[in-house]
Amino acid sequence: MDISTGDTAWMLASSALVLLMTPGLAFFYGGMVRTKSVLNMMMMSMATVGIVSIIWVIYGFELAFGVDGKSAWYGAIKISDLGNQVGAVANNGGEYPIPLLVFAAFQLMFAIITPALISGAIADRAKFVPWTIFVAIWTTVVYLPVAHWVFAFGNKVGDVVTGAGYLAAKGVQDFAGGTAVHINAGAAGLALAIVLGKRVGWRKESMRPHSLPLVMLGAGLLWFGWFGFNAGSALGANGIAGLAFLNTQVAAAAALIGWIFVEKVRNGHATTLGAASGAVAGLVAITPACAFVAPWAAVVIGFLAGVICSVAVGMKYLFNFDDSLDVVGVHLVGGIWGSLSIGLFGSSAVNSIGLDGLFFGGGAALLGKQALAVAMVAGYSFFATLIIGLAIEKTIGFRVTKESELEGVDFNEHAESAYEMSGSTRGGSLI
Amino acid sequence: MKLVTAILKPHKLEEVKDALEAFGVKGITVSQASGFGRQRGHTEVYRGAEYKVDLIAKVRVEVLVDDSDSDSVVGVIVKAASTGSIGDGKVWVTPVEDVVRVRTGEHGSEAI
Secondary structure (H helix, E strand, O other): OOOOHHHHHHHHHHHHHHHHHHHHHHOOOOOOOOOOOOOHHHHHHHHHHHHHHHHHHHHHHHHHHOOOOOOOOOOOOOOOOOOOOOOEEEOOOEEEEEEEEHHHHHHHHHHHHHHHHHHHHOOOOEEEHHHHHHHHHHHHHHHHHHHHHHHHHOOOOOEEEOOOOOOHHOOOOOOHHHHHHHHHHHHHHHHHHHOOOOOOOOOOOOOOOOOOHHHHHHHHHHHHHHHHHHHHHHHOOOHHHHHHHHHHHHHHHHHHHHHHHHHHHHOOOOHHHHHHHHHHHHHHHHHHHHHOOOHHHHHHHHHHHHHHHHOOOOOOHHOOOOOOOHHHHHHHHHHHHHHHHHHHHHHOOOOOOOOOOOOHHHOHHHHHHHHHHHHHHHHHHHHHHHHHHHHHHHHHEOOOOOOOOOOOOHHHHOOOOOOOOOHHOOOOOOO | OEEEEEEEOHHHHHHHHHHHHHHHOOEEEEEEEEEEOOOOEEEEEEEEEEEEEOOEEEEEEEEEEEEOOOOOOOHHHHHHOOOOOOOEEEEEEOOOOOOEEOOOEEHHHHOO
């Protein structure tokens, strides 16, 4: 198959867009913590860029998508020889007119942001080196196999498909990673929040976000990058990419409105943190569904994501776990809603490779498959992460000492501080 | 000599500073302060969770004056800082034993 330059150009651009989401996430999370731990929060995201990229070109891409793999549960177990594949085209349930290396680069960016998402659950209290070890193990044992279940449609030669992932082969619909990325990260976040325990002073002292402008900057970068995440998942510059692009926009917009609507009614004020959180919740929910539903349905899915997630972030107080930055309330709950929503709003009239959901005469069959995928990914991720987290905590220790936590992880883990307060008063400020 | 110390709402600082300059004080010291009085704190809401903010930002203004000026300076500060609402702050006066100008070594009223 000849390479399409248009498709290839879009996929290169998309890959760069998705990479930008991880530094964007660093701002989004960094603004939400206190001044004493903002650098550690941002470093947890940046470190995943370093670690996962290296793993990817050594064995990661093969373990998720390797064409030599024959299993439904993982790809090929081998060292990559991507340097010899420069002329190859991507084959994922059929050939795409883009280079295999571009497909590999695009998928790498997904593997980077997924563990970075988890870090929000353990803000202010994780040791840095154990976190990097966690990222390497979690990527290998959880992300790469789960990405294979969901994203690997197998190597198709003629009519023969080999090595398709279990959920992909079952016809589960997850266009850009509602299960493999968001539910996966959300369930892992819940497990790690339990392993590390609550922050000192949780619910007793104020843990207000130190910089909402940073949160807004991060939300903007995430939103921008998400167009690559969702529309890029079409693996080409075509109508489906256009549909995914438009649905991504309207779902995020509707969720922003949904979240601040709940806040205005419930608390009396529409907040900037609510607007930023709502947009991200909408982006999460539309991620699996963006290529399978009509734009009006994306509005409904997004608005309800804003409403559901704005209520879900309060669950941690009921169940008493310190998921510091609401990875569970936004990514797990938003991912579950988005994945199930395809079973309701999915329409084969919108996308010929899609299936009809409950509201379009397709019955409950698709909804059942989606629920299976939700349960499998959430269950595997939660228990595997619990084991990895406990193993690290019991051996080298995952949580910082109480003194170190009170003084701040920025200073104790990185020997830096984010802001020089005393020096900033000369010149500009009133006092 | 007296030390006049005022705890004020931050947005009133400019007016108080201008009024003190107009009165003719030779210098003031301003620092950031936080605390609570009868106003108490307020509540902020982040993602539905309420946080009680007990300590409110204030500014502390300190002025060294001659004994004879102290009542007038207190009056100037109170007039400029007052909004009539709760949380306007407090002004108090303490006696000062001695003052030394660092550059010249002058003592007492000469150093003010």
